[in-house]
């Protein structure tokens with residue numbers, strides 16, 4: 001996980017020299033079926049996720065309408081009524097008493113502004129603090145080919161105007177995110193007899209092409225990075241589903257870039273997303289999950305990944321019907337738990353599906369959510385996060401993280417010391433400070449891939465135990481779910 005620079009310590013003394021006035025909370029009442037939603041922005045980068053129609057865009061758009069714009073900037077500001085027009089097609093996009101409460105943290109302290117509907121307009125927006133704001137929905141990125149753009153219908157008479165190279169830092173980041181070695185990136189003015197437009201241009205391998213011939217993802221990344229690098233420092237930048245058209249690895253690097261640029265330039269970045277690749281890169285303070293409450297009530301917001309993971313799990317096909325869901329922290333814990341089950345109780349294993357929650361402290365919440373949805377669920381936490389069985393959560397063997405427990409076990413050390421590996425685990429891991437890097441380090445040394453190393457290490461660890469050694473944990477799982485049968 002990438003550290004996403006939580007704001008929490010800075011909030012304590014209410015001084016934010018790095019970020020300017022930031023939006024730290026929003027309460028939305030009465031918009032598009034969101035009856036009362038309270039949401040916090042705890043970190044410079046916030047990703048809002050949730051199933052379709054849970055109100056992600058509603059929150060993103062209301063956040064975009066959260067600031068006045070600096071006088072020296074010529075773009076218009078976003079008003080609530082731009083996003084929520086009333087028409088015959090949509091007579092009631094909000095309820096009569098609809099309002100938004102904004103909570104800001106500024107150099108001078110906290111500030112709240114309530115925007116509410118009075119007569120036929122919204123009042124309160126002029127009292128908002130100032131921060132340059134960019135809302136980038138889908139329209140910016142629609143390939144020009146798919147709209148009737150000048151550069152397409154005017155192609156025959158098109159002339160090239162002034163060329164503006166992309167800021168070098170921006171160009172470097174676009175290349176890195178897409179893993180493409182560009183010779184050149186920029187924008188060029190294009191003109192017909194009476195109109196002008198701007199086109200993104202790229203040069204690669206000695207050839208030049210415009211955005212009309214870029215991949216959709218390529219064009220989007222270029223526009224997003226350009227916005228973030230050329231916006232005034234400390235802007236608020238909002239992207240709707242920035243993962244659209246992007247390859248998985250590029251999504252990962254885009255998320256890392258968001259964190260980096262937010263800290264470097266003092267931006268606040270809010271995205272809506274369905275991408276687990278992006279969410280997985282962000283710390284728990286950066287993830288907000290929106291969920292419609294089952295009784296047709298409103299929408300609630302939870303922080304961290306557990307709700308996202310459990311909702312995806314509940315929707316996934318191929319869950320063992322009537323089976324047991326075992327919540328664990330990560331892949332290593334999943335592998336260790338499944339090898340323990342395989343050794344002690346193979347039947348139990350065949351009825352299990354595992355759910356990796358990401359953060360150990362979120363396992364109890366995940367188990368509770370799943371049980372609330374009538375799923376037979378238990379949690380197995382890492383040894384360094386002890387649980388005594390309350391709420392269906394217990395600890396894996398040992399008192400240390402499972403990587404330390406497994407790689408320090410004599411049988412595992414002997415296994416890797418023998419032919420054909422012949423390495424000394426203590427020596428190989430001596431300089432590795434983070435146990436999450438243990439398996440990767442061993443894998444690199446042995447020219448193996450990481451899952452294989454994790455698999456054989458956990459298998460060897462489990463097999464080295466006496467019959468009955470895992471009775472505690474296996475018995476716990478059986479009794480917890482047995483009670484619920």
Ligand SMILES: Nc1ncnc2c1ncn2[C@@H]1O[C@H](COP(=O)(O)OP(=O)(O)O)[C@@H](O)[C@H]1O
Nearest residue numbers: 032033051052053054055056057058092093094
């Ligand atoms: N006038 C309305 N009254 C109640 N609910 C509405 C209204 N208009 C839209 N919605 C609900 O809001 C949802 C869209 O909200 P949106 O913020 O765009 O969701 P998301 O971005 O999470 O997909 C729709 O799926 C619909 O259920």
Ligand SMILES: [Mg+2]
Nearest residue numbers: 056057058272
């Ligand atoms: Mg949306």
